[in-house]
Amino acid sequence: MIKIVNLHARIGDKEILKGLNLTVKAGEVHAIMGPNGAGKSTLASVLAGREDYEVTEGSVEFEGKDLLDMATDVRAKEGIFLAFQYPVEIPGVSTTNFLKTAVNEVRTHQGKDPLDAVSFLGTMKEKMKIVNIDQSLLSRSLNEGFSGGEKKRNEIFQMAMLDPKLCILDETDSGLDIDALRIVANGVNTLRSKNNAFIIVTHYQRLLDYIIPDFVHVLYNGQIVKSGTKELALELEEKGYDFIKNEVNAVKL
Amino acid sequence: MEFSELVENEYNIISQTEGENGFRKKAYQQFLTSGIPTTKHEEWKYTDFNKVLKNDYIINHSDLKKEDISQFLFPEMDVNLIVLVNGFVSPALSEIKKQKGLEIKNIQEVEKEINQDIVSSANPFLFLNAALSTNGIYLNILDNTIAEKPIYILNICDKKNNSVLAQPKNYIKIGRNAQVKIIEAYYCIGTNNSFTNVYTEVHAAENSVSELYKLQIGDNTSSLVDSTNVYQSEKSTFTCTTITLNGNIIRNNLNLILNGEYCEGNMNGLYMLNGNTLVDNHSSVDHAVPNCLSNELYKGILDEKSTGVFNGKIFVRKDAQKTNAYQSNKNLLISDDAVVNTKPQLEIWANDVKCSHGATIGKLDKDMLFYLEARGISKKSARAILMNAFAHDVIDRISLAPLKDYLNIFILNRLGLNFLN
Numbered sequence: 001m002i003k004i005v006n007l008h009a010r011i012g013d014k015e016i017l018k019g020l021n022l023t024v025k026a027g028e029v030h031a032i033m034g035p036n037g038a039g040k041s042t043l044a045s046v047l048a049g050r051e052d053y054e055v056t057e058g059s060v061e062f063e064g065k066d067l068l069d070m071a072t073d074v075r076a077k078e079g080i081f082l083a084f085q086y087p088v089e090i091p092g093v094s095t096t097n098f099l100k101t102a103v104n105e106v107r108t109h110q111g112k113d114p115l116d117a118v119s120f121l122g123t124m125k126e127k128m129k130i131v132n133i134d135q136s137l138l139s140r141s142l143n144e145g146f147s148g149g150e151k152k153r154n155e156i157f158q159m160a161m162l163d164p165k166l167c168i169l170d171e172t173d174s175g176l177d178i179d180a181l182r183i184v185a186n187g188v189n190t191l192r193s194k195n196n197a198f199i200i201v202t203h204y205q206r207l208l209d210y211i212i213p214d215f216v217h218v219l220y221n222g223q224i225v226k227s228g229t230k231e232l233a234l235e236l237e238e239k240g241y242d243f244i245k246n247e248v249n250a251v252k253l
Numbered sequence: 254m255e256f257s258e259l260v261e262n263e264y265n266i267i268s269q270t271e272g273e274n275g276f277r278k279k280a281y282q283q284f285l286t287s288g289i290p291t292t293k294h295e296e297w298k299y300t301d302f303n304k305v306l307k308n309d310y311i312i313n314h315s316d317l318k319k320e321d322i323s324q325f326l327f328p329e330m331d332v333n334l335i336v337l338v339n340g341f342v343s344p345a346l347s348e349i350k351k352q353k354g355l356e357i358k359n360i361q362e363v364e365k366e367i368n369q370d371i372v373s374s375a376n377p378f379l380f381l382n383a384a385l386s387t388n389g390i391y392l393n394i395l396d397n398t399i400a401e402k403p404i405y406i407l408n409i410c411d412k413k414n415n416s417v418l419a420q421p422k423n424y425i426k427i428g429r430n431a432q433v434k435i436i437e438a439y440y441c442i443g444t445n446n447s448f449t450n451v452y453t454e455v456h457a458a459e460n461s462v463s464e465l466y467k468l469q470i471g472d473n474t475s476s477l478v479d480s481t482n483v484y485q486s487e488k489s490t491f492t493c494t495t496i497t498l499n500g501n502i503i504r505n506n507l508n509l510i511l512n513g514e515y516c517e518g519n520m521n522g523l524y525m526l527n528g529n530t531l532v533d534n535h536s537s538v539d540h541a542v543p544n545c546l547s548n549e550l551y552k553g554i555l556d557e558k559s560t561g562v563f564n565g566k567i568f569v570r571k572d573a574q575k576t577n578a579y580q581s582n583k584n585l586l587i588s589d590d591a592v593v594n595t596k597p598q599l600e601i602w603a604n605d606v607k608c609s610h611g612a613t614i615g616k617l618d619k620d621m622l623f624y625l626e627a628r629g630i631s632k633k634s635a636r637a638i639l640m641n642a643f644a645h646d647v648i649d650r651i652s653l654a655p656l657k658d659y660l661n662i663f664i665l666n667r668l669g670l671n672f673l674n
């Protein structure tokens with residue numbers, strides 16, 4: 001699905017990603033963990049197409065196409081979805097309204113007919129159940145005055161509406177209470193299929209109790225420095241990141 | 254013909270047909286003294302009509318047909334319709350349904366009875382209007398009357414055959430406990446130039462509740478000076494909403510004079526501009542007595558080479574204790590060539606008052622744009638969605654649903670946002 005090779009990215013003159021490699025196949029779930037400031041959100045932003053970041057080296061191939069060559073909206077239309085760590089608030093724009101535009105632009109791009117108002121509402125009703133989100137929340141200004149948990153659930157709801165191929169969840173579990181965490185995890189598990197893939201950025205093992213990853217990676221200092229299976233997450237939970245940092249720094253010496 | 258020559262000729266013609274009229278004569282002389290203001294004049298610093306007035310205008314009647322004006326009507330709103338073409342009332346196009354307590358006339362019929370105050374404004378265009386205007390609307394909503402239908406004053410400049418100078422003047426009297434909603438619209442037809450110089454005077458009596466909507470949707474060869482003075486008595490509520498979507502040069506002078514206690518005066522505005530359009534909103538609210546509330550919100554979206562000017566004056570006189578006065582002007586600059594000049598001007602002589610004012614000039618928020626684009630929305634649509642959202646709180650204040658829908662659709666179409674409908 002996606003093949004990231006030797007990716008270098010910077011913002012201003014600060015280099016953040018320093019030769020990152022990652023390959024994700026359809027049907028897989030990859031968890032990315034790593035200390036604060038390691039570059040996890042940067043990776044997510046670069047893949048989604050945030051213009052502030054400059055890719056200086058490396059390549060990203062998505063479904064056989066050059067991802068870095070696509071405009072932000074085209075990436076989404078081709079099937080990339082980013083659930084934001086910090087979803088923005090947009091006064092005066094309701095989720096329902098902008099999603100109608102989004103869904104139909106995406107469908108048009110994929111050669112499908114746009115949804116009319118009735119089928120759009122029908123799809124919405126169906127997807128709302130997945131994350132247990134209320135209609136009234138979706139008619140309000142986007143994320144304005146939403147609680148932390150509501151914002152995250154709204155992200156997953158949008159993901160369900162857009163039916164992407166590669167879902168990147170950036171700390172969607174942060175700030176969720178136990179129930180919300182279960183709801184979000186359930187949502188992801190419902191959407192999981194052999195045709196799509198997930199990159200889940202998280203700091204906590206507990207999300208991975210609900211969404212069982214196929215692989216766990218540690219991102220440190222702009223690179224994936226260790227990869228393993230779900231046991232790696234448990235080990236990190238127990239020991240912290242120090243042992244990894246020590247390993248990496250020992251190699252450098 | 255030079256503009257000064259046109260004014261002189263026209264004044265002479267009117268004087269001959271009408272006979273001696275002290276008010277008109279005085280206004281004419283005041284106009285001769287003041288002339289058309291240049292940018293040296295502090296109040297007209299950014300807005301110069303001298304160039305616009307170089308065009309060869311004619312003051313003339315025009316016979317438009319019903320089908321010519323149907324595009325400017327609101328099919329879903331039952332209104333009392335008054336149509337003015339080139340500044341002259343057209344009885345054939347107007348549709349007035351009788352209602353007890355509601356008087357709608359051509360101002361010409363009652364000119365002698367009304368006593369307009371033009372001097373205190375020191376506005377040269379008011380002098381010009383008073384010197385040359387012969388037509389317009391006299392609207393009287395008698396005490397305790399609730400106007401059943403909105404009053405729609407549709408102004409059209411027909412500039413198909415020649416450039417047009419239009420100078421209507423309106424007098425609106427809202428009685429005690431009376432209620433009314435009024436829409437004034439300014440449209441034009443044809444490709445020559447037009448200059449409309451309109452004056453509207455509103456007297457809102459005790460306990461009245463009224464809304465005045467101004468819809469300015471001209472084209473790039475139509476210019477407008479719209480001066481409105483509103484005198485409010487005790488416990489009256491008046492709301493003016495000015496929406497400017499097209500035009501060459503537009504100047505609005507909106508003055509609220511709060512003369513009675515416990516009044517509420519609201520001024521809302523939206524200007525959404527492109528091309529070379531210049532819109533200058535000058536407003537003032539004069540808190541002459543205690544315990545009144547004024548609230549002003551103007552928002553501007555400026556694209557291409559458009560210019561926005563906002564000047565909001567708040568006066569709180571010495572005796573006007575317990576005044577609440579709020580003002581806000583927010584601007585969104587879409588292109589690098591668009592310009593905004595915004596200036597709040599507060600003069601407060603009382604000490605127990607609550608006043609706030611704020612002016613912002615910003616660009617579309619990058620994080621918001623990225624969020625929308627990351628959902629598959631093209632850059633163009635994402636920008637449009639954010640512009641539409643920015644305009645929303647002004648549009649939401651409109652209480653006439655068909656007008657609100659009309660504007661929503663107009664704005665969505667302008668932005669090319671068809672999915673949102």
Ligand SMILES: Nc1ncnc2c1ncn2[C@@H]1O[C@H](COP(=O)(O)OP(=O)(O)OP(=O)(O)O)[C@@H](O)[C@H]1O
Binds near residue numbers: 034041042043052
């Ligand atoms: N706009 C920016 N300007 C300068 N530095 C930035 C900018 N954005 C990110 N950085 C820096 O890049 C580094 C990586 O940030 P990033 O947000 O990717 O980390 P992260 O791994 O997601 O951390 P966290 O776990 O705290 O979310 C940090 O040191 C951060 O300060």
Ligand SMILES: [Mg+2]
Binds near residue numbers: 041170
């Ligand atoms: Mg992060």
